[in-house]
Amino acid sequence: xxxxxxxxxxxxxxxxxxxxxxxxxxxxxxxxxxxxxxxxxxxxxxxxxxxxxxxxxxxxxxxxxxxxxxxxxxxxxxxxxxxxxxxxxxxxxxxxxxxxxxxxxxxxxxxxxxxxxxxxxxxxxxxxxxxxxxxxxxxxxxxxxxxxxxxxxxxxxxxxxxxxxxxxxxxxxxxxxxxxxxxxxxxxxxxxxxxxxxxxxxxxxxxxxxxxxxxxxxxxxxxxxxxxxxxxxxxxxxxxxxxxxxxxxxxxxxxxxxxxxxxxxxxxxxxxxxxxxxxxxxxxxxxxxxxxxxxxxxxxxxxxxxxxxxxxxxxxxxxxxxxxxxxxxxxxxxxxxxxxxxxxxxxxxxxxxxxxxxxxxxxxxxxxxxxxxxxxxxxxxxxxxxxxxxxxxxxxxxxxxxxxxxxxxxxxxxxxxxxxxxxxxxxxxxxxxxxxxxxxxxxxxxxxxxxxxxxxxxxxxxxxxxxxxxxxxxxxxx
Amino acid sequence: xxxxxxxxxxxxxxxxxxxxxxxxxxxxxxxxxxxxxxxxxxxxxxxxxxxxxxxxxxxxxxxxxxxxxxxxxxxxxxxxxxxxxxxxxxxxxxxxxxxxxxxxxxxxxxxxxxxxxxxxxxxxxxxxxxxxxxxxxxxxxxxxxxxxxxxxxxxxxxxxxxxxxxxxxxxxxxxxxxxxxxxxxxxxxxxxxxxxxxxxxxxxxxxxxxxxxxxxxxxxxxxxxxxxxxxxxxxxxxxxxxxxxxxxxxxxxxxxxxxxxxxxxxxxxxxxxxxxxxxxxxxxxxxxxxxxxxxxxxxxxxxxxxxxxxxxxxxxxxxxxxxxxxxxxxxxxxxxxxxxxxxxxxxxxxxxxxxxxxxxxxxxxxxxxxxxxxxxxxxxxxxxxxxxxxxxxxxxxxxxxxxxxxxxxxxxxxxxxxxxxxxxxxxxxxxxxxxxxxxxxxxxxxxxxxxxxxxxxxxxxxxxxxxxxxxxxxxxxxxxxxxxxxxxxxxxxxxxxxxxxxxxxxxxxxxxx
Numbered sequence: 001x002x003x004x005x006x007x008x009x010x011x012x013x014x015x016x017x018x019x020x021x022x023x024x025x026x027x028x029x030x031x032x033x034x035x036x037x038x039x040x041x042x043x044x045x046x047x048x049x050x051x052x053x054x055x056x057x058x059x060x061x062x063x064x065x066x067x068x069x070x071x072x073x074x075x076x077x078x079x080x081x082x083x084x085x086x087x088x089x090x091x092x093x094x095x096x097x098x099x100x101x102x103x104x105x106x107x108x109x110x111x112x113x114x115x116x117x118x119x120x121x122x123x124x125x126x127x128x129x130x131x132x133x134x135x136x137x138x139x140x141x142x143x144x145x146x147x148x149x150x151x152x153x154x155x156x157x158x159x160x161x162x163x164x165x166x167x168x169x170x171x172x173x174x175x176x177x178x179x180x181x182x183x184x185x186x187x188x189x190x191x192x193x194x195x196x197x198x199x200x201x202x203x204x205x206x207x208x209x210x211x212x213x214x215x216x217x218x219x220x221x222x223x224x225x226x227x228x229x230x231x232x233x234x235x236x237x238x239x240x241x242x243x244x245x246x247x248x249x250x251x252x253x254x255x256x257x258x259x260x261x262x263x264x265x266x267x268x269x270x271x272x273x274x275x276x277x278x279x280x281x282x283x284x285x286x287x288x289x290x291x292x293x294x295x296x297x298x299x300x301x302x303x304x305x306x307x308x309x310x311x312x313x314x315x316x317x318x319x320x321x322x323x324x325x326x327x328x329x330x331x332x333x334x335x336x337x338x339x340x341x342x343x344x345x346x347x348x349x350x351x352x353x354x355x356x357x358x359x360x361x362x363x364x365x366x367x368x369x370x371x372x373x374x375x376x377x378x379x380x381x382x383x384x385x386x387x388x389x390x391x392x393x394x395x396x397x398x399x400x401x402x403x404x405x406x407x408x409x410x411x412x413x414x415x416x417x418x419x420x421x422x423x424x425x426x427x428x429x430x431x432x433x434x435x436x437x438x439x440x441x442x443x444x445x446x447x448x449x450x451x452x453x454x455x456x457x458x459x460x461x462x463x464x465x466x467x468x469x470x471x472x473x474x475x476x477x478x
Numbered sequence: 479x480x481x482x483x484x485x486x487x488x489x490x491x492x493x494x495x496x497x498x499x500x501x502x503x504x505x506x507x508x509x510x511x512x513x514x515x516x517x518x519x520x521x522x523x524x525x526x527x528x529x530x531x532x533x534x535x536x537x538x539x540x541x542x543x544x545x546x547x548x549x550x551x552x553x554x555x556x557x558x559x560x561x562x563x564x565x566x567x568x569x570x571x572x573x574x575x576x577x578x579x580x581x582x583x584x585x586x587x588x589x590x591x592x593x594x595x596x597x598x599x600x601x602x603x604x605x606x607x608x609x610x611x612x613x614x615x616x617x618x619x620x621x622x623x624x625x626x627x628x629x630x631x632x633x634x635x636x637x638x639x640x641x642x643x644x645x646x647x648x649x650x651x652x653x654x655x656x657x658x659x660x661x662x663x664x665x666x667x668x669x670x671x672x673x674x675x676x677x678x679x680x681x682x683x684x685x686x687x688x689x690x691x692x693x694x695x696x697x698x699x700x701x702x703x704x705x706x707x708x709x710x711x712x713x714x715x716x717x718x719x720x721x722x723x724x725x726x727x728x729x730x731x732x733x734x735x736x737x738x739x740x741x742x743x744x745x746x747x748x749x750x751x752x753x754x755x756x757x758x759x760x761x762x763x764x765x766x767x768x769x770x771x772x773x774x775x776x777x778x779x780x781x782x783x784x785x786x787x788x789x790x791x792x793x794x795x796x797x798x799x800x801x802x803x804x805x806x807x808x809x810x811x812x813x814x815x816x817x818x819x820x821x822x823x824x825x826x827x828x829x830x831x832x833x834x835x836x837x838x839x840x841x842x843x844x845x846x847x848x849x850x851x852x853x854x855x856x857x858x859x860x861x862x863x864x865x866x867x868x869x870x871x872x873x874x875x876x877x878x879x880x881x882x883x884x885x886x887x888x889x890x891x892x893x894x895x896x897x898x899x900x901x902x903x904x905x906x907x908x909x910x911x912x913x914x915x916x917x918x919x920x921x922x923x924x925x926x927x928x929x930x931x932x933x934x935x936x937x938x939x940x941x942x943x944x945x946x947x948x949x950x951x952x953x954x955x956x957x958x959x960x961x962x963x964x965x966x967x968x969x970x971x972x973x974x975x976x977x978x979x980x981x982x983x984x985x986x987x988x989x990x991x
Contacts, residue, residue, distance in 0.1 A: 033966070039903065042967050046904045047582035053575040054584060060569035061597030061709065062576060064590045075583030078907040093989065186583065318964040318971065344963045355965070383561065384568045387600045418941045424970030425945020428962040432952040442951045443864045444838045445875065446555070447564050450944030451838065 001132055001306065001324035006097040008332040013126060014099055015106035015116050021155045022141075022148040028087030029094075029101070032136050032308070033317040035083055040158035041178055043079045045349045048185020059388040070186040072163035080159055108275035112302065115275075130331065133281075133290065133298075133305040134320070135274060137267035142170070146230030150241050151261040154179060162237035164188065165259030170227055172198045174348045176264035177210065181351040184219045191220040191256070193227065195248055199348065203360035206398070206413050213352040213394055222256075224248045230261055269309040279303065284311055294338050296327050314344055345412075345427035347420035352394060355423030357430055359411035364400045373410070374401045376436065376456035382417055383447045397452045399439070407436040414453070422450040507634050509535045511851065512650030514628040514636065514794070517553015518837040519827030520656035521612060523844030528619040530852040535648060536616065537638055539627035541793075543678040544663070544671055550609030551616075551623070554658050554828070555837040557605055562681035563701055565601045567869045570708020574871075578908035592709040594686035602682065624648070629795040633820055652851055655801070655810060655818070655825040656844065657794065659787035659835070664693075669753030673761050674781040677702060687711065688779030691763055693750055695721045697868045699784035700733065704871045707742040714743040714778075716750065716765060722868065726880030729918070729933050736872040736914040736935075748774075753781055789829050799823065804831045814858050816847050834864050865947035867940035872914055875939030877947040878931030884920045893930070894923040896956070896976040900988040902937055903967045915969075919956070919976050927956035934973070942970040 005012045018035075020026040027035035047070070054068055094101045102124075104116035109125070116124045139153035152160065154175055166189040169180040176192060177199065184190040192214075199207035215221055225245040234240040238259035245254050269288035276283055276290075282299045283290050289311035296304050304327060307320035322339050329335035345357035364373050377398040385391060400411030412426050429439075444451030511527045513520040516538025524536045540557075542548040549557035569592070576590050616623045626638030626646060636653065638646045661676035677698055680687065688711065692703040695717040706713040715737075722730035738744055750765045756777065764775045789809045796803065802811045802819040809831040816824045824847055827833075827840035842859060849855035865877035884893045896919045901912040920931040929950055934942050949959070964971030978986045 038967050042903055043582075043907055046907070047579075047584075050575055050579040050582050050584060053572055054579055054586065057569075057572035057576055059596075059600055060565075060572050061593045061595075061600070062569075062572060062590055063593060064576075064586055068579075068584055068586050071583045071585060073583075074581075078581055078583075082906045089989065316963070317966045322963055340961050340963075345965050347965050347968070383564055386604050387565055387568075418938045420965045420968035421938045421941040421970045422945060424962075424965050424968055424973070425942060425947070425949060427965070428946055428954060428959050428974065429948035429952060431958050431962045432949050432954045434948055434952050438951050439948060441860055442948050443836075443842055445865050445867050445940045445944050445947070446837045447560050448867065448938075448940035448944060450941045453944065453948070454838075 001134070001328050002099045003093060003097050004325045004328040005332060006099050008328070010332060012099045013128070014094060014101050015104050015114070016101070017103060017105040017118075019105070019138075021153065023152060023156050025156045025159060027159070028084070029090045029103075030083075030087050034086050034090075036155045036158055038317055039083060039086070040079050041154075041182075042349060043082070044075065044158070044182040045178065045185075047075050048182040048351065051185050051187070056384070056388040056390070072186070073161075075186070076159065076161070083158075106274065108279045108281075111279060129302065131303045132324075132327070133271070133274070133276075133303065133309065134307045134324070135270040136308045137269050137315070139175075139263060140266045140268050141263060142227060142265065144228055144230065146232070146241075147263065150230050150232050151263045153263050157262060164262070165238045166257075167191070167260045167262055168193060168243055168256065168258040169262045169264060171264035171266070172196070172200065173264055173266065174199060174202075174350075176262075177214070177350045178348065179262060179264060180219055181214060181349075184214070184217070185351060190218075191222060191258070193222045193225055193245065195226050196224065201360075202348070202354075203356065203362070203398075203411075203413055205361060206354055206356070206396070206415055209394070209396060209415055210348070210350050210352060210354055213391075214350065217351060222254070225254065227261075228253075233257065267308070267315070271309055287311065295330065296323055296339070313341060314346070316344065316346060319344055343427060343430045345423050347423060349420075352415055353417060353419035355412075355414045355419030355426075357412045357423055357427040358409070359400055360413075361398070361400060361411065364402075364411050368402055368404070368410075372403050374403055374407060374436070374458065375399070376401065376458055378452050378456045380416065380449060380452040382449050384417075395449065395452075397456055399436070399453065399456050401436045409434050409436065409439065412453075414449075416449050418449065422453070425450075426453065507649040507651045509533045509622075509648065509650040511535070511652045511654065511848070512537070512636055512648055513654045513656055515553065515656035515658060515790075515827070515829075516551045516612070516623070517656060517658050517827060517840070518555045519658075519840030519844040520553065520654065521551075521616070521844075522841040523654050523656065523826060523848050524621045525615065525619050526845045526848035527852055528621045530848070532852050533622075534620075535622040535624060535650070537624045537626050537628040537636065537648070539625060539639075539641075541627070541660075543660075543676065545675055545679045547679045547682045549682070550606065551612045551625075552605075552609050556608045556612070558678050558681055560837055561608065562601050562605055563677075563705075564869060565604065566597065566681070566705045566709075567701065569597050570705040570871065573708050573710070574910075578904070578910070581908045589710075594709070595684060597709070598681075598683060605681075627793060629793055630799045630801075631795075633799045633823060651822065653823045654816075654844070654847065655794065655823065655829055656827045656840070657790040658828040659789050661698075661783060662786045662788045663783055664750075664785055667750055667752060669755070669761075670750075670783065673753045673755055674783050676783050680782055687782070689777075690714070690780040690782060691716060691776075691778045692782045692784055694784030694786070695719070695723065696784055696786065697722060697725075697870075700737065700870050701868065702782065702784060703742050704737060704740075704869075707737070707740060708871055712743075713741075714745060714776075716745040716748050718749045718768075719747065725868070725874075726876065726918070726931070726933050727882060729874055729876065729880075729916075729935060732914040732916055732935050733868065733870050733872065733874050737870060739911060739913070740871045742871075787828070787835070791829065801825075807831060815850065816843055816859070833861060834866070836864065836866060839864055863947065863950050865943050867943060869940075872935055873937065873939035874933070874935045875943035876931065876933045877943055877950055878929065879920060880931060880933075881918065881920050884930045888922065888930075892923050894921045894927065894956075895919070895980040896921065896978065897980055897986045898972055898976055898978060898988050899986055900936070900969065900972045902969050904937070917972055917976060919959075919973070921956045929954050929956060929959070932973070934969075936969045938969070942973070945970075946973065 104118040106114045109115045141147045169192045172194040227245045229244040231242045290305045291311045306323045308315040348354040381392045395416035398413040401407040444454040510532040511534045513524045513536045528534045540548045628636045693716045703715045747768045754762045810825040826843040828835045867875040915936045918933040921927045964974045
């Protein structure tokens with residue numbers, strides 16, 4: 001947003017400050033995505049995928065010693081170096097666009113006034129005509145003995161200066177599953193402790209397939225338990241921690257020993273300590289999130305908010321970017337376009353990637369009624385997995401159509417390699433209102449995974465899914 | 479002997495007349511549909527027709543290549559095209575992945591060696607499983623399969639010949655020709671036929687081709703040269719003029735530029751004059767360099783011709799029934815319903831004039847034809863905006879018009895080109911060069927800004943383009959794409975962020991996370 005505003009020759013200032021984690025981790029300019037989110041996550045996911053590629057490559061004729069080991073420090077150093085270059089890049093960009101940047105913690109102290117406190121405690125006051133709050137979120141802790149002292153969060157994981165070793169991941173969010181996925185992919189012993197369901201809010205049929213795949217590939221799941229105590233048995237980098245957990249269904253108590261415990265149970269908005277009460281900005285007391293109108297305006301007319309702190313909006317980088325840019329254009333360039341939050345695509349970068357856009361099957365059924373939607377689906381086997389004989393019936397695509405609206409596509413789900421690349425274009429098609437008929441009349445590119453979307457057949461009511469012949473047979477589902 | 483032969487011919491003539499008489503008397507052909515050619519188009523058409531409860535037969539026959547290579551049911555795509563190509567391309571990509579892996583923390587000693595025979599065996603085994611799968615599918619769908627070479631006796635009668643010379647006469651109400659094409663040999667070059675191979679042979683080689691010269695500038699040439707380089711072989715591409723004729727030329731240049739950085743040698747504006755065999759089975763190739771006006775030679779283990787494909791019509795005996803072919807290309811001329819100049823005879827796939835030579839279009843055309851013949855459908859095949867991908871080391875996916883075609887069609891003042899140079903996230907840590915990673919969207923300039931063409935060079939280009947092809951099918955416009963939120967971090971999201979036009983002259987390099 002700052003860069004956009006500066007384009008219109010507005011005097012702009014950015015305050016950015018990272019409160020260190022309980023274990024002392026901190027980072028530079030760029031926010032969650034760049035430092036402790038999307039970027040390092042995808043790079044580590046890539047490291048895990050390369051581990052799989054190594055194994056596949058033998059079947060394709062490549063020769064090297066049987067066992068190849070992974071070095072955590074080499075990976076983390078490379079990732080951190082790249083992040084460092086991004087932090088630097090952002091500082092340069094702000095400078096070039098003449099945006100004033102201060103590495104200081106900002107909080108409102110009165111109308112149109114903020115106080116900025118830097119690392120050394122030096123305070124300064126600034127006034128502005130308008131304010132934009134984009135403070136994002138931080139990982140939540142369990143509130144049990146030992147959590148802040150001994151557990152880490154995603155804030156710490158990506159720059160951990162030692163290999164985490166045998167890891168317990170607590171949580172069932174995409175953060176939990178993505179992290180558990182790449183940790184296992186680089187060869188670590190990983191257990192995921194899930195209180196109830198996986199990927200709440202996502203299509204549950206797909207969420208279960210993701211969990212199944214991870215389990216089949218060596219990740220342990222402990223279902224329906226929550227940790228109640230974390231103790232340190234041995235100090236070290238990593239040390240040994242003892243985790244005591246209680247069943248959600250009864251009184252059973254279990255204990256386990258791990259080198260690292262990673263908490264990924266949710267994120268809390270950074271809105272409680274920035275003086276919002278001093279200027280009268282209403283927040284949702286329970287969640288801490290800020291309700292805004294469709295122009296991203298809070299209840300205080302000169303204060304706006306975007307990104308992860310917004311109530312009822314998606315916690316995604318591209319959404320935040322889009323909202324920010326459009327907001328500034330509306331404020332300073334006379335534009336009227338509002339951010340379109342409908343059919344925002346997303347991808348979960350678990351070992352088997354999941355790309356989605358639009359309604360989950362259950363949400364579609366709830367909104368439109370089961371008799372008014374048609375679900376087309378197909379399993380497929382990526383050609384690249386045939387030679388190494390991998391998982392011949394795990395990849396899956398599902399398209400949900402609204403019968404009452406010319407069978408318009410209202411939900412798209414794909415489980416398979418490069419799900420993000422596959423889903424992006426599909427999201428654009430959904431933005432154009434694609435119908436099943438148009439989908440069927442589009443020619444597939446052969447041989448790629450994405451072509452399965454042009455070949456999905458109806459799901460038969462009741463029991464087993466319709467299994468279409470695998471992709472490699474130039475599938476001809478009726 | 480001569481007498482016996484003549485008697486046999488007369489017998490055949492009698493048999494043929496008998497068939498026709500029987501048919502004329504009973505008014506019944508043996509099959510509702512006979513498909514000549516068991517490839518992508520042929521099999522799809524046959525299976526679809528069988529779904530309507532029709533009596534269907536498929537004739538498939540592979541004439542061995544000059545080097546003696548042959549294969550089973552499934553056609554070019556399955557045996558000597560898309561499938562083995564993509565698998566070998568994957569082998570090459572995995573070679574790059576092995577190099578990347580070190581940067582990501584995997585302790586793997588470089589350089590890593592590749593064994594051709596392990597890869598070839600795995601690929602060939604997979605192809606054979608597909609041959610088998612196709613035979614099973616035909617059986618399941620009750621389509622009769624003849625491993626025979628077919629030719630026309632009359633518009634409803636096909637003479638099938640087995641390898642051993644045994645003959646079968648088959649009659650059908652409707653006949654679909656889907657015999658595809660085969661690689662051309664440059665017959666005017668001495669030694670081309672005796673010493674060179676083509677893509678028909680490459681995928682079935684049991685031993686490594688070694689130091690290879692690939693002659694041609696088609697996607698077949700570049701894709702093959704690409705994966706040969708990727709698995710560690712000394713590879714050279716010889717091109718007479720431009721690469722990827724018919725494709726967007728800016729994109730074609732980026733593709734070849736990347737290949738050059740990647741290690742493939744290029745002999746540009748050169749054409750071979752002769753191929754000779756040396757002692758020890760090496761081949762000496764002599765060529766003319768048209769730029770320098772010089773003649774040069776070098777030695778190779780293998781010379782592969784990728785100079786185009788010719789339609790497989792010669793042995794069909796089309797003259798006997800009057801099916802018209804193009805005098806320029808030799809391909810069969812069809813109308814929008816895939817009908818030839820002879821009633822009840824149709825043609826689909828690579829054999830047809832003016833159609834894209836792609837598996838998915840052949841399959842779609844075959845299915846729609848079957849539905850029109852037997853399923854009361856009137857839906858014609860739409861050949862517009864067919865997406866495709868060239869699987870070179872850095873892949874190139876596209877849909878719609880090239881920039882030059884758009885400019886020619888609408889005029890440069892009416893066309894807006896948005897573009898961007900981007901860097902895939904995965905290349906950063908791997909320290910890979912992303913100079914040729916580039917996206918270009920060609921739009922109409924007027925208010926709506928409808929998208930005429932989209933071009934993407936980068937990893938997984940096919941996966942990226944497929945969804946956008948769907949959008950273009952719906953008449954997608956530039957504003958609609960800009961309203962689409964990106965998925966982060968992917969390469970595809972860069973398409974939703976295109977905002978620099980060529981017209982502005984501004985730097986099109988993507989910055990930021």
